Amino acid sequence: MMIELKEINKDYHLGLETVHALRGVDLNIDNNEYVAIMGPSGSGKSTLMNLLGCLDTPSSGLYMLNGSDVSDMDDNALAEIRNREIGFVFQNFNLLPRASALHNVELPLIYNGTPSSKRRDLAEEALTKVGLKDRMHHRPNELSGGQRQRVAVARALVNNPSIILADEPTGNLDTRTGDEIMDLFETLHDNGNTIILVTHEEYIAEHSDRIIRLRDGRVERDEAV
Amino acid sequence: MRMTGTEFGEGVRIAFQALKANRLRSILTTLGILIGVVVVTVIISVIQGLNTYVSGELSALGTDNVYVSQYPWMITSWEEWLKVRNRPKIESRHFEFIKEYTTLAQAVAPEVATRRTVKYRDEDLNNVIIYGTTEDYMVLSDAMPEYGRFFNEAEIHQRRNVCVIGWEVADALYKNKDPIGERIKISGQSFFILGVMEKRGQLFDFSMDNNVMMPYTVFQKVFGKHRSLEIQAKAVSPDAVEDLKSELEELMRRARGLRVSEDNNFNINQQSQLLDTYKSVTQVLWIVLIGIGSIALLVGGIGIMNIMLVSVTERTREIGIRKALGAKRQVILWQFLVESMFISSIGVILGMLISIGFAMIIKQASPIPVDISAWVAFLGIGFTVSIGIFFGLYPASKAAKLDPIEALRYE
Ligand SMILES: Nc1ncnc2c1ncn2[C@@H]1O[C@H](COP(=O)(O)OP(=O)(O)O)[C@@H](O)[C@H]1O
Ligand SMILES: [Mg+2]
Numbered sequence: 001m002m003i004e005l006k007e008i009n010k011d012y013h014l015g016l017e018t019v020h021a022l023r024g025v026d027l028n029i030d031n032n033e034y035v036a037i038m039g040p041s042g043s044g045k046s047t048l049m050n051l052l053g054c055l056d057t058p059s060s061g062l063y064m065l066n067g068s069d070v071s072d073m074d075d076n077a078l079a080e081i082r083n084r085e086i087g088f089v090f091q092n093f094n095l096l097p098r099a100s101a102l103h104n105v106e107l108p109l110i111y112n113g114t115p116s117s118k119r120r121d122l123a124e125e126a127l128t129k130v131g132l133k134d135r136m137h138h139r140p141n142e143l144s145g146g147q148r149q150r151v152a153v154a155r156a157l158v159n160n161p162s163i164i165l166a167d168e169p170t171g172n173l174d175t176r177t178g179d180e181i182m183d184l185f186e187t188l189h190d191n192g193n194t195i196i197l198v199t200h201e202e203y204i205a206e207h208s209d210r211i212i213r214l215r216d217g218r219v220e221r222d223e224a225v
Numbered sequence: 226m227r228m229t230g231t232e233f234g235e236g237v238r239i240a241f242q243a244l245k246a247n248r249l250r251s252i253l254t255t256l257g258i259l260i261g262v263v264v265v266t267v268i269i270s271v272i273q274g275l276n277t278y279v280s281g282e283l284s285a286l287g288t289d290n291v292y293v294s295q296y297p298w299m300i301t302s303w304e305e306w307l308k309v310r311n312r313p314k315i316e317s318r319h320f321e322f323i324k325e326y327t328t329l330a331q332a333v334a335p336e337v338a339t340r341r342t343v344k345y346r347d348e349d350l351n352n353v354i355i356y357g358t359t360e361d362y363m364v365l366s367d368a369m370p371e372y373g374r375f376f377n378e379a380e381i382h383q384r385r386n387v388c389v390i391g392w393e394v395a396d397a398l399y400k401n402k403d404p405i406g407e408r409i410k411i412s413g414q415s416f417f418i419l420g421v422m423e424k425r426g427q428l429f430d431f432s433m434d435n436n437v438m439m440p441y442t443v444f445q446k447v448f449g450k451h452r453s454l455e456i457q458a459k460a461v462s463p464d465a466v467e468d469l470k471s472e473l474e475e476l477m478r479r480a481r482g483l484r485v486s487e488d489n490n491f492n493i494n495q496q497s498q499l500l501d502t503y504k505s506v507t508q509v510l511w512i513v514l515i516g517i518g519s520i521a522l523l524v525g526g527i528g529i530m531n532i533m534l535v536s537v538t539e540r541t542r543e544i545g546i547r548k549a550l551g552a553k554r555q556v557i558l559w560q561f562l563v564e565s566m567f568i569s570s571i572g573v574i575l576g577m578l579i580s581i582g583f584a585m586i587i588k589q590a591s592p593i594p595v596d597i598s599a600w601v602a603f604l605g606i607g608f609t610v611s612i613g614i615f616f617g618l619y620p621a622s623k624a625a626k627l628d629p630i631e632a633l634r635y636e
Contacts, residue, residue, distance in 0.1 A: 055549060055629050076553045083551020094546045094633060098242060111551035113229030155550070 001064075002162060002194060003029040003052065008061035010047050010217075021047040022058070023217040031162075034189045035196045036205035039214035045198045046167060048214065052196060053086050053165045054078045066162055083111050087156025089166035089197075093148045095140040101127060101151045102136040108159040126154040130184060146177030153184055157193075164188065166197040170204055182207050232556045240564035243536060251568060254525075254532045258572025259579070261522030262608065266580040266601050268518045271587065272511050274595035279503055285428050286496040289466045290365060291330075293323070293456040293473050297492045299502045312490045313481075314453030317441065322480040323456055329469040330458040332364035335441045337454045343437060344410040345398040353394055354436040355411060357444025357454075365457045366425075373405040373420030381440040388416040392424040393434040411437065414447055470495070522608065525572065526616040533565050533620035544624050545632025558625040565617025566610065573609040577602065 010022040021044045029035055037045050050056040051063065054070055057078070063071045070081055087108075088094075095104045105123040114122070127136050130150040140148050149169060156164050166185070170178030186207060189195050197208065205211050206225060213221040244251045292298075295315055300306050320335040327333060337357040343350050356362070360375050369375075376387045388409065395404045408415045416439065425433040439447075441454070460469040470493050477491055537544070544557055577597070584595040 050630055053549070055633075076555075079548065079551050079553045082549060088549055090633070094542070094549070096543055096546060098246065107547065108550045110231050110235045111547075111553075111556065113231045115231065116234075119231075 001028050002031045002033075002066060003027065004062070004064040005051075006062040006064075008051065008058045008063065010044075010051065010056075011059045020217050022051070025061070025217070025219055027212070027219065027222075029163075029194070029196065032189070032192055032194055033196075033210060034185075034194075034208045036208035036211045037196065037198045037214065038200060038202075038205055038211055039220070041200075043214040044217040045214055047217075049165055049167050049196070049198055052163070053088060054081045079111075083108055083159065085162045087159065087161040087164040089149070089152050089156050089164065089169045091168040091171040093140070093145075093152050093172070095148060095151055095155075097140055100137050100139055101132060101143065101154075104140070104151055105136075105155045105158050108155060112159065122158055123154070126158040127151070129157065130154045144177070145173050146180055149173060149177075149181050150184065153181070153188075157188065163194045163196060166195065168198055168200070170199070170201070178204070228553075228555055228559065232552075233559065236556065236560040236563045239560050240567055243540075243564055244567060247536075250532060250535075254528045254568050255572040255575070257525035257528035258522070258569050258612065259525075259576040261518070261525035262573050262576025262605060263579050263583065264521040265515070265518035265608075266577065266597060266605060267583050267587075268514045269601055269604075270580065270584050270595050270597050271593065272507075272514070273598065273601075274584075274587075274593040275507075276504075278593045280500055282429055283496050283500050283503075285433075286499070287365065287367065287459065288496055289460045289463045290496060291458050291460065291466065291470050291473060292494040293319075293458070293477055294492050294494050295453040295455070298494045298499060301502075309492075314451075315456060315491060316450070316454065317445065319477060319480045320441075320454055320456050323458070323473065323476045326476055327458065327469075327472060329461055329465050329472050331461045332361035333456065333458045334359045334361035334365050335454040335456055336362075337441055337444055337452050339444075339448055339452070341411050343394065343398070345407065348398045350394060350397050350435075352435070353391075355444065355448075356436060356438045357441035357448075358438055359441060361457075362438060365459050368422055368425055370420035371423040372403070373418070375438075376419055376440055381442050384440065384442045384446055386414060386416045386439075386443060387419050388437050388439040389420045389422055390418055390438075391422050391434040391436040393432060394437060395421045409437065412447055466495075522612070526569075526612045529565050529568055529612065530616040530620060532568070533561060533617050534623070536564065537561065537620045537624040540624075541627065541632050541635040544627050545629050545635065548627070548629035549633060554625040557627075558621045561621035561624050562614060562617050565621070566613030569613035569616075570609040573605050573612075577605050 005025055005027040008022055008025040009020065012019040012021055025048065037048060039045050051058055054065070057073070058071055061071065062069065065081065065085060070078065073081065102120070102123050105126050106119050109119040109122060124133070124136065127133055130153050132147060132150055132154065135143060135147060140151070143151065170181055173181065182204060185195055185197070199205050208225060210222070210224050212219060293315065295312050296309050297305070300309070317335065320333070324333045335358060339355050340352050341355050343353045359381055360377055363369055363375055370389060371392065373389070375389055380387050390404060390409065398404070398409070399407065404418045404421055407418050409418055422434070422438070427433065458469060458473060460466045474489065474493055478489065481490065483490070547557065581597050584597050587593060587595045
């Protein structure tokens with residue numbers, strides 16, 4: 001099993017008030033699954049994504065990622081896990097504005113010490129996969145929204161991570177470009193990648209093989225498409 | 226701290242990119258450091274140069290010469306002056322007594338002086354210092370006649386109107402002529418010139434060549450006995466200076482017949498006292514100046530800190546992205562430290578160059594040997610690293626500790 005969540009709770013403390021963002025979430029996700037996480041606003045989707053992406057740790061519960069317990073790791077250890085295991089695709093792209101597409105894609109490789117010539121080859125290869133070979137020296141503001149998101153996908157792919165996590169990846173795109181990105185995920189999935197994406201659009205979720213529905217921090221339904 | 230070369234390189238790259246993107250801001254911050262560095266290094270170097278200059282000049286007074294004088298060389302308060310002003314003058318008999326009994330002095334000479342106009346034929350020279358002394362003057366002032374000879378004991382004893390003239394006097398009055406054997410007129414009396422002293426240069430602004438030396442006996446005959454002498458003595462060896470001082474004190478007390486209960490009514494002076502006085506008087510000034518310089522540098526440092534804090538805030542989202550992609554704390558820390566160290570090192574390097582320029586100008590325009598010495602340069606390098614680190618560390622660690630989720634959410 002690639003991802004195992006057991007009895008995961010996540011609380012936020014706002015002064016005296018405690019917000020239970022996740023309450024006892026149990027979840028298993030296997031290699032090469034394509035999972036969509038859905039739910040109303042405030043149901044805990046982003047919180048769950050942040051935990052899965054090792055950007056945060058649970059208040060209690062166990063998170064096993066590829067056989068290692070990441071629930072209690074410190075900042076630096078989590079950074080290493082993120083670098084090795086996770087590829088992020090964000091709703092608002094989150095590219096470095098002053099860096100070229102190529103450099104943006106190289107970033108994860110920089111943080112694991114890949115030597116520069118190999119870095120360049122890998123980044124070019126990833127950009128080729130998303131169909132942006134001829135745009136690699138462009139900066140984000142010289143690219144369309146769809147192209148930017150493709151750069152982000154290339155960046156998520158480049159380090160060959162276990163999981164690609166996408167939080168509303170089509171949220172800032174028009175329907176047609178959104179579909180293009182979804183096609184890209186489809187291809188990645190066919191090539192053996194594990195994909196977890198958050199969306200609130202049923203037709204986007206339809207692309208996946210399994211939909212997990214959250215409500216008030218709990219898994220309400222978990223079913224194959 | 227574990228970091229790969231690649232991560233290190235990325236830190237440098239980012240820092241440069243950030244500096245390029247905010248050119249004016251970086252230049253202004255650099256300017257702050259530059260001014261601080263110039264102020265500090267120029268002040269330190271001028272102080273050093275001045276100290277070297279003063280102690281160099283003062284050593285012309287003879288480092289192991291001891292002076293028995295009517296008054297202390299440095300009177301630093303009105304009370305002190307009131308205490309010493311009624312002291313009896315030092316007379317020839319005191320000198321003769323000391324000369325007779327001293328065992329630790331290799332040379333002893335009296336010195337008494339006045340300023341006069343000297344004449345040769347139609348030529349006048351004003352404000353020439355006339356010294357009354359003995360042949361030991363040569364040892365004590367470490368100067369020999371360039372031409373001719375100094376007067377001797379017999380001439381002193383017989384009060385012969387003879388003299389040795391300083392180099393400037395010879396040059397001014399006798400031009401191309403050989404002054405030896407010629408006469409010079411001082412206060413209506415005529416003196417036979419035995420020799421011309423070698424050129425001695427200046428003590429601060431004061432020429433040591435614009436003078437005439439004559440036997441002290443002759444001096445008193447011509448100008449009267451009302452002036453106090455100063456007795457100069459040179460120790461047999463540098464180690465004997467302290468003992469010589471005690472001996473002179475003892476001999477002078479005996480010559481004056483002072484009782485045990487009575488205080489000295491004279492002073493034993495030494496060149497090193499001048500130096501000590503100079504040092505103690507100037508020390509406070511130096512501390513104040515260095516303080517001012519350090520404040521300038523501090524202000525520059527605060528400028529760096531401010532700019533780095535702005536930079537961290539502006540790049541919060543970038544930091545979030547980098548952290549999400551696997552940048553560890555120390556990598557982010559390094560990225561911002563490089564930036565602040567780069568700003569400060571540019572400031573320090575330019576500041577050093579400008580300081581060297583200033584030093585050269587001061588050196589040209591004044592007698593003070595101002596040099597940016599190696600340790601000042603090292604200090605500069607130290608400043609770079611420490612200012613860059615000190616003022617960059619807080620903003621950088623703030624950046625390093627940012628929570629990636631919040632940083633990514635930052636607008
Ligand atoms: N950093 C935070 N501090 C406090 N409360 C938070 C924080 N992040 C999320 N929450 C709360 O946790 C709950 C789940 O939020 P979130 O996971 O963002 O939901 P979703 O992404 O499904 O809209 C919400 O009630 C939200 O207000
Ligand atoms: Mg959300």
